[in-house]
Amino acid sequence: MVRGSRLTGVIAAATLVAAAVLAVGCGxxxxxxxxxxxxxxxxxxxxxGKLSDKSFNFDSYKGVQDAQxxxxxxxxxxxxxxxxxxxxPKNIGQFVDQKYDMIVTVGFKLGDATIKAAKxxxxxxFVMVDYGDFTDNPTPSNLVGLLFKEDQPGFLxxxxxxxxxxxxxxxxxxxxxxxxxxxxxxxxxxxxxxxTNPKVKVLKIYQPESGAKDFNDxxxxxxxxxxxxxxxxxxxxxxxxxxxxxxxxxxxEKGKMCIGVDVDQYVSYPDVDSCLITSAEKHLDKAVKTAxxxxxxxxxxxxxxxxxxxxxxxxxxxxxxxxxxISADVKAKIADVxxxxxxxxxxxxxxx
Amino acid sequence: MTDFLSQxxxxxxxxxxxxxxxxxxxxxxxxxxxxxxxxxxxxxxxIMLTGAFIGYxxxxxxxxxxxxxxxAIVSGxxxxxxxxxxxxxxxxxxxxxxxxxxxxxVGITGVFYRTYLESATTVGPGTxxxxxxxxxxxxxxxxxxxxxxxxxxxxxxxxxxxVHFILFRTVWGLRTRACGEHPRAAETAGINVYFVRYVNVIAxxxxxxxxxxxxxxxxxxxxxxxxxxxxxxxxLAAMIFGKWTPLGAFAASLLFSGSDQVGSRLQSVFHVPIxxxxxxxxxxxxxxxxxxxxxGRAVAPAAVGIPYKKG
Numbered sequence: 117m118v119r120g121s122r123l124t125g126v127i128a129a130a131t132l133v134a135a136a137v138l139a140v141g142c143g144x145x146x147x148x149x150x151x152x153x154x155x156x157x158x159x160x161x162x163x164x165g166k167l168s169d170k171s172f173n174f175d176s177y178k179g180v181q182d183a184q185x186x187x188x189x190x191x192x193x194x195x196x197x198x199x200x201x202x203x204x205p206k207n208i209g210q211f212v213d214q215k216y217d218m219i220v221t222v223g224f225k226l227g228d229a230t231i232k233a234a235k236x237x238x239x240x241x242f243v244m245v246d247y248g249d250f251t252d253n254p255t256p257s258n259l260v261g262l263l264f265k266e267d268q269p270g271f272l273x274x275x276x277x278x279x280x281x282x283x284x285x286x287x288x289x290x291x292x293x294x295x296x297x298x299x300x301x302x303x304x305x306x307x308x309x310x311x312t313n314p315k316v317k318v319l320k321i322y323q324p325e326s327g328a329k330d331f332n333d334x335x336x337x338x339x340x341x342x343x344x345x346x347x348x349x350x351x352x353x354x355x356x357x358x359x360x361x362x363x364x365x366x367x368x369e370k371g372k373m374c375i376g377v378d379v380d381q382y383v384s385y386p387d388v389d390s391c392l393i394t395s396a397e398k399h400l401d402k403a404v405k406t407a408x409x410x411x412x413x414x415x416x417x418x419x420x421x422x423x424x425x426x427x428x429x430x431x432x433x434x435x436x437x438x439x440x441x442i443s444a445d446v447k448a449k450i451a452d453v454x455x456x457x458x459x460x461x462x463x464x465x466x467x468x
Numbered sequence: 469m470t471d472f473l474s475q476x477x478x479x480x481x482x483x484x485x486x487x488x489x490x491x492x493x494x495x496x497x498x499x500x501x502x503x504x505x506x507x508x509x510x511x512x513x514x515i516m517l518t519g520a521f522i523g524y525x526x527x528x529x530x531x532x533x534x535x536x537x538x539x540a541i542v543s544g545x546x547x548x549x550x551x552x553x554x555x556x557x558x559x560x561x562x563x564x565x566x567x568x569x570x571x572x573x574v575g576i577t578g579v580f581y582r583t584y585l586e587s588a589t590t591v592g593p594g595t596x597x598x599x600x601x602x603x604x605x606x607x608x609x610x611x612x613x614x615x616x617x618x619x620x621x622x623x624x625x626x627x628x629x630x631v632h633f634i635l636f637r638t639v640w641g642l643r644t645r646a647c648g649e650h651p652r653a654a655e656t657a658g659i660n661v662y663f664v665r666y667v668n669v670i671a672x673x674x675x676x677x678x679x680x681x682x683x684x685x686x687x688x689x690x691x692x693x694x695x696x697x698x699x700x701x702x703x704l705a706a707m708i709f710g711k712w713t714p715l716g717a718f719a720a721s722l723l724f725s726g727s728d729q730v731g732s733r734l735q736s737v738f739h740v741p742i743x744x745x746x747x748x749x750x751x752x753x754x755x756x757x758x759x760x761x762x763x764g765r766a767v768a769p770a771a772v773g774i775p776y777k778k779g
Contacts (some may be wrong), residue, residue: 168586168692199694293744321736324748329697335687339484340732346480347737358692365688369595386591387689 152190156218156412158183159211160195160404161204163223165291165331165357167197170385171378172331172357172400176222176245179404186405189412200328204229212237218411220245220404224295234259241416243407245400246297257418260410262403265424266297267466268457269396270304270355272432273375275453276394277305277351278313279446280373285317287344289363291331291356293322301355301377301396303466311462312449319344323359330359337362345370351393353377364388373438380433393442395433403429425458475737483613485726490621490686491516491696492721494679495703497631498672500712504635505668506648506661506771510566511551512676513700514573519544519680521577524691525585527593533685536593537619537678540685544677545670547573552669556662559775570700578693585691595689596620620682627675632714644668648769651776661776676700702755708766709758723758727751 160180162173180193196207204226211219212233218241221230227247234242234256242259277286288305291298306318321340323333341352341363352367353375354360360377367374368391376385376395403423410416423429432454435442456462495512502509522543527536547569554565596618605615614625635641643664646654651661684691702724709723710716731750734740740747 166693168581197693319736321732322744324731324744326697326748328694332692333697334690334692335488335683335695338687339488339729340736342484343477343480343729343733343736346477347475362688369598387594 154190156189156191156408157211157214157216158191158193158218158220158408159214159216160193160220160222161207161211161226162195162197163204163225163331164198164200164328165223167195169331169357170361171376171381173197173222174384175379175400176220176404179401180220180408182401183405183408189409191408191412198226201225205233208233212240216240218243218408220407222246224297231256231259241411243404245404246295255418259418260407260416261420262400262407263420263422264297264398264400264403264430265422266300266396266398266430267304267307267464268425269398269430269432270301270353271308271311271457271464271466272304272450272454273353273394273396274305274308274310274318275312276308276432276446276450277353277373277375278309278311278316279449280393280442281309281313281316281351283348283350284313284315285319285344285348286351286353287341287347287349287363288318288320288353288355289337289340289344289360290320290322291359292325294325298322298355300466302353304464305353305355305396307465308453311453319347319349323356331357332359334358334362334365338366341366342370345372351375353396355396361385361388364391367391376433382433382436389437392436393438394435396430397433398423398430399428425454426460476733477737479609479612481726481729481733483616485722485729486613487617487621487687488725488728489718489721490624491679491682491699492703492706492724493624493628493718494620494682495676495700496707496710496717496721497627497714498675498679499704499707500672500710500714500717501631501635501644501668501675502672503707503769503772504641504648504712505644505665506651506769506774506776507552507555507665507669508562508566508773509548509551509669509672510563510701510704511547511569512672512679512703513696513698514566514570515544515547515673515676516680516683516700517573517577517694517696518547519677520682520684520695521581521680521691523677523681524593524684525580527685528585531593533593533596536685537596537681540681541674541677544673544675544680546673548670548673548676549666551673552666555775556665556669559777562773562775574694577691581691581693592689593685596686618686620678620686623678628714628718631675635714640664645769647776648771651771655778662778665776679703705755705759708768711766712769720758724751724755727754 165173167173177195183189183191184193220243222245224246230244244261247261288302290302309316337359351373352363354363355377364374368388373393374391381395382389382392499509519540523536523540526539527533551565554560555562601615605611643659647661647664655661683695706717706720709720728751731747735744735747
C-alpha cells in the first residue's frame with residue numbers, strides 16, 4: 117500500500133488543487149433578456165466586502181439586477197467579487213476583455229484602478245460608486261462618480277439615537293477610517309446625536325486595515341459593540357458591511373437597540389430585526405440603475421452624480437418593529453430635522 | 469482612578485478575550501495532537517473554514533444548531549482523514565498536503581455558499597444559547613468571565629484538561645509522543661505508527677471542526693466566505709509559543725486575542741492619539757517579539773514533518 121504510491125499521492129494532490137482552482141473560477145451565471153436589438157452588458161466589481169455583505173455591495177448589485185429586470189433597458193448584468201485589493205484591476209480587466217459596455221465599481225477603494233481603466237478604455241463607460249475625487253482633472257469623458265451625502269442620513273440616525281438613548285451613551289462600530297463615506301456617516305451620527313441631546317457621549321471605533329477582513333469581520337464588530345455595552349452604551353450604529361453587522365448582532369443578543377446602514381437592514385439582515393430602530397440609507401440601487409439608464413438612453417454624462425436628502429438619494433428607513441414604541445413626539449422631531457436638512461436650513465457640520 | 473477602571477472594564481475585557489481565544493485554543497490543540505504524533509498540520513485553517521461552513525449549512529437546513537455542530541465536527545474529521553491519507557499513507561509532503569486542503573477549503577466553501585446560501589435572505593439558524601452555570605456564574609469577576617458563555621467556549625475550557633490528560637497521563641499519549649519523537653523505535657516496541665498517527669490527525673480534525681463552529685454557529689449565526697481569516701495560522705503560532713502543551717497554547721491564545729482587545733480599547737475608549745494602523749499592529753508585533761525569542765527555545769517533536777516508511 118505504501119511503497120511506490122508516492123506518485124499516486126502527488127496526482128491526488130494535484131487533482132485537488134485543480135478542483136480548488138476551478139471552484140474559485142466559477143462565478144454566478146448571467147441570464148439574458150429577450151427581444152432586444154442590442155444587449156447592454158454591465159459588469160459590476162465588488163470591493164472586498166463582497167455581495168454577501170447584505171448592504172453596500174449587495175444593494176449596488178441590486179441596481180444592476182433591477183436594470184436587467186427592466187425589459188425596456190435590455191441590460192445583461194454580471195458581478196465579480198474581489199477577495200483582496202490586488203483583485204481590483206484584474207477583475208475590471210475581465211470585463212474589459214469581454215467587451216462589456218459599462219463597468220460599475222463598488223467602493224471608494226476601487227477609485228484608482230477604475231480611473232486607470234477608464235483612461236485606457238475610452239469606449240467603455242465606467243461608473244464608480246462612492247468616489248468623487250477627480251483631482252487629476254479633466255475627468256475622463258467615459259467616467260461618472262456616484263456620490264452620496266452620507267453625513268445627512270448619519271445625522272438623522274444620530275438625532276434619533278440621541279432622543280432614544282436612556283444612558284446618554286451611544287456607539288458606532290465602523291469599517292475603515294480611510295474610506296470617506298464611513299467617516300461621513302459616523303461624524304454625521306455624532307453631530308446629529310449632539311444636536312438633539314447635548315449630553316450624549318458617542319463611542320466610536322474604526323476597524324484597523326487588515327486586507328481580506330476589511331468590512332468583513334463581524335466577530336470583531338461584535339466584540340467592539342460588547343465593549344461599548346460595558347461602557348454603558350444602549351444604541352449601536354453599525355457602519356461597515358459585515359463588520360458593522362457584527363455590531364448589530366451584539367446589540368440584538370444583549371437586548372440593546374441598533375441602527376443599520378446603507379440599506380434598510382430590516383429587509384437585508386432579518387436576524388437583527390428585533391433591535392433595529394432604523395437604517396441610515398443611501399439609495400445605491402436607485403443610483404446605479406440611474407447611471408445604467410443614462411447609458412442606454414444615450415444621455416450619459418461624465419463627472420459627478422450627487423445623491424442627497426434634497427433629491428431623495430439618501431434617507432432614513434422605516435422604524436418597523438419600533439414604530440409603535442417610538443413616541444409621536446420623537447417622530448415629529450425627526451421629521452422636523454429631516455425637513456430642515458432637505459431645505460438646507462441646518463447643516464450636518466461634516467465638511468470633508 | 470475609578471474612572472480609569474470603569475473605562476478599562478477589566479471583566480468585560482477578559483471575557484471578550486476568552487471568547488475570541490476559543491478557536492485559537494481549539495485549533496492549537498488540534499495541531500498539537502497531530503504534531504505530537506509526528507504529522508504537521510497546517511490544514512487547520514481549511515478544516516476550521518470547512519467546519520464553519522458545513523456547520524452553518526446543516527444548521528440552516530435542519531433548523532438545529534446542534535445537528536450543525538455535530539456536522540461541523542464530522543466534516544473536520546473527514547477533511548483531516550484526507551490529510552492523513554495523503555501524508556501518512558501516500559507519503560506526500562505534509563506541508564503540501566495541508567496547503568492543498570487550505571486552498572481547496574476556500575474555493576469549495578465559497579462556491580457552495582454562493583450557490584446555495586448567499587441568496588437566502590431568510591433568518592438564519594441562530595447561535596448557540598448562552599448558558600449561565602448555576603451558582604458559579606454569580607461569583608463576581610470569575611462568573612461573568614468563565615461561567616456565562618456559549619457551548620464552544622465551555623467545550624474549549626474542558627478540552628484543555630482532557631487533551632492535557634490524554635497527552636501526558638495515558639498510554640495513548642505516551643505512544644503518540646513516541647511516534648512523534650522516534651517512530652522507528654516506537655515501531656520496534658510494537659506500536660502501530662500509522663494507526664497512532666491516523667487517529668491523532670483525525671482527532672485534530674474534530675478539534676478544528678469544533679473551532680470552526682465557533683465562527684458560524686456561536687458568534688455570527690451566518691457563514692461568510694473565508695470567515696476564519698487566518699486564525700488557523702495564528703493557532704499554529706500559539707501552539708509553538710505554548711511549547712506543544714495545552715495549557716501553554718491556552719496562555720498564548722489569551723495573549724494574542726487579549727492584545728487585540730487592548731488595541732481596540734486604546735482607540736475607542738481611551739482615545740489614545742496613535743494612528744489606529746499602529747494599534748492594529750499590536751498583536752502581530754507581539755507575536756514577532758514572542759516567537760523571536762522572548763519565550764526561550766521551543767523544541768518541536770523530533771520526527772515532526774517526516775513521512776514514516778515502514779521497514
